[in-house]
Amino acid sequence: MSAGHEKFAHRMELPPATAQPNIFPLSWESHTRRLEEIWAAAQREYWDPAKLPWNSFDPSRYSWEEREAIAYWWTLLSVFDASAPPVFAQALVKTYEVHEEDPVRKCFFSVTRDEQNHEAFCGMAISRLLEHPSPLTYKPRTELGHKAQKNAHWLYYNGGRYWNGYKQAVPRYSLAVLFSAFLMGEIAAATVFKQMSAGAAEPLFREAFRNVGRDEGRHMAICLTLMERDYPRLETTDKATITKQIRAGYLFLSAVLFEPPQEFWDLPDDFIAVQRACEDVARNAGFFIPTYDQKKHNWREAILNLKGVLDRYGIPFPAIPEVEISGQEVREIDMESIIPVF
Ligand SMILES: [Fe+2]
Ligand SMILES: [Fe+2]
Numbered sequence: 001m002s003a004g005h006e007k008f009a010h011r012m013e014l015p016p017a018t019a020q021p022n023i024f025p026l027s028w029e030s031h032t033r034r035l036e037e038i039w040a041a042a043q044r045e046y047w048d049p050a051k052l053p054w055n056s057f058d059p060s061r062y063s064w065e066e067r068e069a070i071a072y073w074w075t076l077l078s079v080f081d082a083s084a085p086p087v088f089a090q091a092l093v094k095t096y097e098v099h100e101e102d103p104v105r106k107c108f109f110s111v112t113r114d115e116q117n118h119e120a121f122c123g124m125a126i127s128r129l130l131e132h133p134s135p136l137t138y139k140p141r142t143e144l145g146h147k148a149q150k151n152a153h154w155l156y157y158n159g160g161r162y163w164n165g166y167k168q169a170v171p172r173y174s175l176a177v178l179f180s181a182f183l184m185g186e187i188a189a190a191t192v193f194k195q196m197s198a199g200a201a202e203p204l205f206r207e208a209f210r211n212v213g214r215d216e217g218r219h220m221a222i223c224l225t226l227m228e229r230d231y232p233r234l235e236t237t238d239k240a241t242i243t244k245q246i247r248a249g250y251l252f253l254s255a256v257l258f259e260p261p262q263e264f265w266d267l268p269d270d271f272i273a274v275q276r277a278c279e280d281v282a283r284n285a286g287f288f289i290p291t292y293d294q295k296k297h298n299w300r301e302a303i304l305n306l307k308g309v310l311d312r313y314g315i316p317f318p319a320i321p322e323v324e325i326s327g328q329e330v331r332e333i334d335m336e337s338i339i340p341v342f
Contacts, residue, residue, distance in 0.1 A: 025099035034225045035103035038218055042110035045218070047211045049121040057204040059129050062285055068145035069281035071129040073289060075152045076275070078122035079159040080256050084115035086163075090170050091178065100175070107222045114215040121208050144281065147274040154267050155255070162252070173241065176230035179223055180242040181249025183309065186220035188257045188302035189213075192290060195298075199288025224309065231313040239315045246310070247318035247330035250303065254322070258299045259292070261322065299323055 008015055030036060059067055092108040123133070132138040136153060140146040170178065193213030200206040234242075251264035259272055279289045290298065300323040307317045307325070317327040 021097040021099075023093070024096045027099075028102040030102050032101060032103055032225060032229055035101075035107050035222065038221050038225070039103055039106040039110060042107070042114070042218055045211075045214055046113075047117065049117055049124055049208070052121075052207050052211075053203050054124075054128075057128065057202055059131075062129075064141040065144050066281055066285040067129045068140060068142060068148055069278040070285065070287045071126050071135060072148040072152065072275075072278040073282055073287065074122045074125045074129070075135040075148075076155060076256055078119060078126070079155045080253070081115060081118040081122055083159060083163070085112055085119055087166060088112040088115055090167065091175070094170055094175065094178075098175075104175075104226070111219050111222065114219070118212050118215070121212070125205075125208075144274075144277060147270070148278050150268070151271055151274050151278075154271060158255075158260075158265050158267070174230065174238065176226060176234065177238050177241050177245070179226065180310075181245045181253075183220060183223040183227070184246065184249055184302050184306045185253045185257070186216050186223060187305050188253070188299055190216040190220055191298045191302065192257060192295070195290050195294070196288055201286030201288075205287065227309060227313075231315070234313060234315070239313075242310070243316045243318050243328055244330055246306065247320070250318070250320050250322075254299070257302075258295045258322075296323060300325065 062070070088108060088111045092105070092112050095105045095108050126135055127133050130138045135149065136156060138149065140149050190213050193209045193216060197206050197209035197213060200209060251261050254261055255265060259275070260267060276292075283289055303320055303323060303325055307327075310317055317325070318330040319325065319327040
């Protein structure tokens, strides 16, 4: 008989201790009040993408080029938001395995659920705009649509490269290390979506961006609260990993929040020109997208915010010369060692 099946109940008053890590604790400890408040807000602010004003949205009011250009932007976003549910689901499992306090488990559940909503909305918008459920298999109607689809294939290819690295990293690192780059993405995302909501001509998109931006603001607060809880007790090796993660997070998230750096993204030469052309067409059709300079400003502010947090805990910040931020030089970032999240 294997040890796992050995019976104890007939000779012991209480069973032997459960081997760790097991999947779940049987306790609901709560030590971080702020996380309880964020969870309560997540419950109150939950929204259903299907209940947004879809009736007011008539894609046939747009030309096919405009439809393809707007769908391209949703595709770009969904390369990040469609990977978020599995990324956070994996992290949610970890919060149970390491027997995190109850509000941490709840908060990671809420992020998983929110990101599922963001992904669902991207899918609904793309499907309506293209009259097809995938930007990769859709048959483009215009020349710009053809080029946008090629971009979409390359985005998808690059975005899919980090999943195996992420899965290997999850058991190795603490939550505080795993989610160090997360804050930067959430700060910038919350800003970008607020701007996109304010600028959107379609009530549907205005509301969607408002909801998504509010969700990202909560994710930001979760991340900040976990850092405040865990960073005062950080090991030196963890600090070095975080510095690297921040640089990797910058490179990865720049693709959606700024422009993809060639250093990291494997993209064809005309990629950025095509993306800019799509953005111009979308903007002219009333779909607000921040300009290059606005994006750069948002991104730099988000990074400086994160730097402010890390400085408090003596964690060296990486150099990010692309947005004029000096710091420690980080080289040799490869897809296998990074843990980018959005
Ligand atoms: Fe999101
Ligand atoms: Fe998020």
